[in-house]
Amino acid sequence: MTTQTVPTASTRKDVAAPQGGKAAPTTTALSGGVTGADQPAADRGRTSIADVVVVKVAGIAAREIPGVYDMGGGLSRTIGAVRDRVPGGRPNVGRGVKVEVGERQTAIDLDLVVEYGVPITDVARDVRENVISAVERVTGLDVVEVNVTINDVHLPEEDGDTATADSRVE
Numbered sequence: 001m002t003t004q005t006v007p008t009a010s011t012r013k014d015v016a017a018p019q020g021g022k023a024a025p026t027t028t029a030l031s032g033g034v035t036g037a038d039q040p041a042a043d044r045g046r047t048s049i050a051d052v053v054v055v056k057v058a059g060i061a062a063r064e065i066p067g068v069y070d071m072g073g074g075l076s077r078t079i080g081a082v083r084d085r086v087p088g089g090r091p092n093v094g095r096g097v098k099v100e101v102g103e104r105q106t107a108i109d110l111d112l113v114v115e116y117g118v119p120i121t122d123v124a125r126d127v128r129e130n131v132i133s134a135v136e137r138v139t140g141l142d143v144v145e146v147n148v149t150i151n152d153v154h155l156p157e158e159d160g161d162t163a164t165a166d167s168r169v170e
């Protein structure tokens with residue numbers, strides 16, 4: 001299976017690790033396709049995958065792992081919380097995910113908030129494995145790296161849990 005990048009303003013030949021800022025959206029063609037009635041049906045036409053698809057697949061896969069409380073930096077989580085409460089608003093599964101997509105490969109950066117008490121290295125490993133598996137299975141792209149940044153630790157008291165306050169001995 002060959003992969004080609006559809007020409008855009010920011011077509012990249014190789015994948016570099018994502019480096020902040022927003023790049024122009026690109027689309028990756030996974031098959032060049034051929035035409036003609038004599039060709040197999042599966043080969044007639046071209047399949048293209050937009051960067052946002054990789055972002056969403058990676059975001060969903062990362063959130064599936066126990067111990068991941070939320071994703072994104074402080075400001076993006078705050079804006080996301082407001083957005084989630086607006087009627088008709090829906091959660092942004094791509095929050096905290098940045099990708100670089102090349103012809104056949106992709107690199108992914110994830111910003112996570114983990115729950116207090118979970119082993120961070122285990123959560124990062126499990127997230128990395130799940131994201132790589134999901135992105136490669138769904139898109140057919142090779143994931144060259146998944147960089148995980150832990151931005152915060154969610155404490156039980158932050159949920160308004162008063163059990164710890166009530167259990168103090170006086």
